[in-house]
Amino acid sequence: xxxxxxxxxxxxxxxxxxxVSLVLxxxxxxxxxxxxxxxxxxxxxxxxPSRLAAGLAGTRTRSIGVVVDDFANxxxxxxxxxxxxxxxxxxxxxxxxxxxxNAHLSQDxxxxxxxxxxxxxxxxxxxxxxxxxxLAVPAVVLGTRAIEAARVPVIASDETAGGRLAxxxxxxxxxRRIACISGPGPSASAxxxxxxxxxxxxxLGASLVRAEQTTEAAGAAAAxxxxxxxxxxxxAEAPTAVFAVNDPLAVGAIGALxxxxxxxxxxxxxxxxxxxxxxxxxxxSLTSVSGDVRxxxxxxxADLVAMLxxxxxxxxxxxxxxxxxxxxxxxxxxAHRRSPGAGPV
Amino acid sequence: xxxxxxxxxxxxxxxxxxxVSLVLxxxxxxxxxxxxxxxxxxxxxxxxPSRLAAGLAGTRTRSIGVVVDDFANxxxxxxxxxxxxxxxxxxxxxxxxxxxxNAHLSQDxxxxxxxxxxxxxxxxxxxxxxxxxxLAVPAVVLGTRAIEAARVPVIASDETAGGRLAxxxxxxxxxRRIACISGPGPSASAxxxxxxxxxxxxxLGASLVRAEQTTEAAGAAAAxxxxxxxxxxxxAEAPTAVFAVNDPLAVGAIGALxxxxxxxxxxxxxxxxxxxxxxxxxxxSLTSVSGDVRxxxxxxxADLVAMLxxxxxxxxxxxxxxxxxxxxxxxxxxAHRRSPGAGPV
DNA sequence: TTGTAAGCGTTATCAC
DNA sequence: GTGATAACGCTTACAA
Numbered sequence: 001x002x003x004x005x006x007x008x009x010x011x012x013x014x015x016x017x018x019x020v021s022l023v024l025x026x027x028x029x030x031x032x033x034x035x036x037x038x039x040x041x042x043x044x045x046x047x048x049p050s051r052l053a054a055g056l057a058g059t060r061t062r063s064i065g066v067v068v069d070d071f072a073n074x075x076x077x078x079x080x081x082x083x084x085x086x087x088x089x090x091x092x093x094x095x096x097x098x099x100x101x102n103a104h105l106s107q108d109x110x111x112x113x114x115x116x117x118x119x120x121x122x123x124x125x126x127x128x129x130x131x132x133x134x135l136a137v138p139a140v141v142l143g144t145r146a147i148e149a150a151r152v153p154v155i156a157s158d159e160t161a162g163g164r165l166a167x168x169x170x171x172x173x174x175x176r177r178i179a180c181i182s183g184p185g186p187s188a189s190a191x192x193x194x195x196x197x198x199x200x201x202x203x204l205g206a207s208l209v210r211a212e213q214t215t216e217a218a219g220a221a222a223a224x225x226x227x228x229x230x231x232x233x234x235x236a237e238a239p240t241a242v243f244a245v246n247d248p249l250a251v252g253a254i255g256a257l258x259x260x261x262x263x264x265x266x267x268x269x270x271x272x273x274x275x276x277x278x279x280x281x282x283x284x285s286l287t288s289v290s291g292d293v294r295x296x297x298x299x300x301x302a303d304l305v306a307m308l309x310x311x312x313x314x315x316x317x318x319x320x321x322x323x324x325x326x327x328x329x330x331x332x333x334x335a336h337r338r339s340p341g342a343g344p345v
Numbered sequence: 346x347x348x349x350x351x352x353x354x355x356x357x358x359x360x361x362x363x364x365v366s367l368v369l370x371x372x373x374x375x376x377x378x379x380x381x382x383x384x385x386x387x388x389x390x391x392x393x394p395s396r397l398a399a400g401l402a403g404t405r406t407r408s409i410g411v412v413v414d415d416f417a418n419x420x421x422x423x424x425x426x427x428x429x430x431x432x433x434x435x436x437x438x439x440x441x442x443x444x445x446x447n448a449h450l451s452q453d454x455x456x457x458x459x460x461x462x463x464x465x466x467x468x469x470x471x472x473x474x475x476x477x478x479x480l481a482v483p484a485v486v487l488g489t490r491a492i493e494a495a496r497v498p499v500i501a502s503d504e505t506a507g508g509r510l511a512x513x514x515x516x517x518x519x520x521r522r523i524a525c526i527s528g529p530g531p532s533a534s535a536x537x538x539x540x541x542x543x544x545x546x547x548x549l550g551a552s553l554v555r556a557e558q559t560t561e562a563a564g565a566a567a568a569x570x571x572x573x574x575x576x577x578x579x580x581a582e583a584p585t586a587v588f589a590v591n592d593p594l595a596v597g598a599i600g601a602l603x604x605x606x607x608x609x610x611x612x613x614x615x616x617x618x619x620x621x622x623x624x625x626x627x628x629x630s631l632t633s634v635s636g637d638v639r640x641x642x643x644x645x646x647a648d649l650v651a652m653l654x655x656x657x658x659x660x661x662x663x664x665x666x667x668x669x670x671x672x673x674x675x676x677x678x679x680a681h682r683r684s685p686g687a688g689p690v
Numbered sequence: 691t692t693g694t695a696a697g698c699g700t701t702a703t704c705a706c
Numbered sequence: 707g708t709g710a711t712a713a714c715g716c717t718t719a720c721a722a
Contacts, residue, residue: 005714005715005716006715006716007715007716017716017717018717018718021716021717021718025717049715049716050714050715050716051716052714052715052716053714053715053716053717054715054716054717055716056714056715056716056717057715057716057717057718058716058717058718059717059718
């Protein structure tokens with residue numbers, strides 16, 4: 001008992017296979033009569049066209065591949081939803097792969113997509129510049145500024161602006177000693193650059209620690225290290241605010257600070273980045289920078305579809321402005337509250 | 346400038362296309378000489394075989410589809426990794442889709458996989474029973490017991506056992522009034538059933554609240570509701586321990602309890618479920634039941650490959666035993682610590 | 691409007 | 707070992 005083919009449908013409906021193909025692809029030049037006959041046959045036979053054959057025969061597969069850097073980065077979930085919404089308009093379907101997913105067996109996701117003949121790909125997350133080159137199909141990069149140079153539009157959140165936003169918020173509250181817990185990777189660098197720029201613009205001094213990874217544990221370790229260094233320095237003063245370049249780092253820092261007797265935000269204010277689910281948890285209530293990831297996904301999807309449908313030129317890179325979600329992890333510094341003009345003790 | 350085909354490779358290597366196909370599929374009956382010639386031509390031409398054509402012509406596509414209920418469920422990341430490892434052994438590659446991803450436009454992921462002619466599918470998460478039926482290809486269900494009846498093996502964590510484990514842990518610590526915050530869905534039900542079974546086995550009374558969703562906010566609301574109800578009841582006593590059927594619910598409950606002046610674990614112990622990343626955060630340090638999801642994924646992948654390669658019979662359903670990860674959210678009850686035999690005040 | 695026929699790039703079945 | 711030559715199920719001119 002084999003699967004029904006377009007041929008079976010044609011026979012049952014009493015038409016030719018071409019007609020079936022036309023009906024299925026919604027051609028307007030078919031009689032209502034035949035259309036119904038075809039649709040009926042399709043339903044009766046439970047026919048599902050083979051995308052393999054369609055892709056082989058046609059000029060496109062109407063599928064687009066999405067490469068996600070890591071499925072554990074919850075970041076991409078809303079991005080994917082925005083993408084889907086955007087490409088669905090063009091009749092495309094998404095195929096998702098994660099970089100780590102096939103890394104071991106040299107099962108490079110890009111290679112898989114190539115052999116699948118996807119019409120285009122979306123590089124989501126911190127993709128290596130190398131991956132983007134030698135990419136025979138139209139592509140857009142979503143959410144990082146790593147590969148500015150390649151011939152692909154980059155749809156990213158302006159992470160440097162986000163870093164400035166977070167830092168400015170703390171400065172506006174009255175903080176003068178604002179530390180930063182950064183980490184590895186281009187996103188972290190961009191956010192960190194924003195922190196430095198904003199401090200410079202305000203004439204404040206910087207205090208930077210780089211965590212080994214961008215995890216909660218690394219954030220805790222970085223905060224501990226920062227505190228330890230302060231303790232051993234002669235006249236050093238502890239920061240009254242910390243900007244962590246992502247939420248896990250921030251949560252780790254809060255845990256470490258609390259472990260050392262500092263209450264948040266009473267003694268130290270903390271700002272995170274990404275506005276991940278944990279940030280809104282009551283237990284945490286973390287002020288965080290939000291990249292509006294879903295919209296980023298939508299924009300990327302729309303741009304890719306435009307490249308696929310349109311002739312020639314490709315859309316310009318875009319850098320969307322992030323916004324700050326203020327919660328209960330930030331407040332004015334104590335000294336500031338007691339007597340606005342007073343210097344630190 | 347078109348893509349190179351197997352024909353181009355054959356011509357360049359001075360052999361027939363059949364030979365090229367044999368070499369690429371690792372046939373042992375080809376001379377070393379020709380093999381090298383073919384491989385060289387492949388490299389020079391940067392040839393990538395078309396999976397579309399291969400799937401069309403061959404008897405299988407060597408691809409398997411994974412349907413995830415929701416990408417935002419961090420749960421599936423390790424499961425996917427286990428899956429990948431297991432199916433890679435058989436030379437299969439994974440294609441992932443999320444139920445919500447295409448739900449809107451009747452872009453049912455199962456339909457997409459059908460048209461892609463995947464060799465098999467993995468249903469991960471809480472899949473509807475309906476989805477599993479009418480599934481023309483071999484399938485396994487990963488991580489839920491929802492569709493016991495269908496003709497697919499179910500590889501799941503024994504969630505009822507997990508519920509018992511959590512409850513037993515609290516009882517062993519000396520707790521007598523153990524409440525449960527449950528939620529919607531089959532997983533929650535199974536965990537809840539374990540809670541009830543363990544209490545019954547120990548002759549303890551149950552106190553159950555069902556949250557509207559399985560989110561942190563819902564958990565907080567449920568805990569608040571529970572406390573409010575207790576306050577209005579005449580001689581009711583507050584529970585000294587709470588088992589929440591997943592981690593977000595548990596974190597929400599902790600937040601709510603703290604808001605009402607209860608410290609965890611001093612006044613109330615809390616156990617969660619899933620051992621998600623947040624559970625290990627210092628700020629939370631939540632005792633939680635772990636399903637060893639990666640291993641679950643491996644088992645499911647191995648079973649599916651066995652079904653695909655093997656002839657006939659399919660592997661039995663399996664229910665893997667979960668384990669408890671004890672952290673700092675659980676401790677002996679206060680009264681118990683002061684005087685072991687004393688009743689509650 | 692509908693039918694005919696020629697591919698699309700592989701695998702599979704034979705011969706050689 | 708190696709090479710022809712049919713499928714595979716569809717799209718797409720081109721005819722009718």
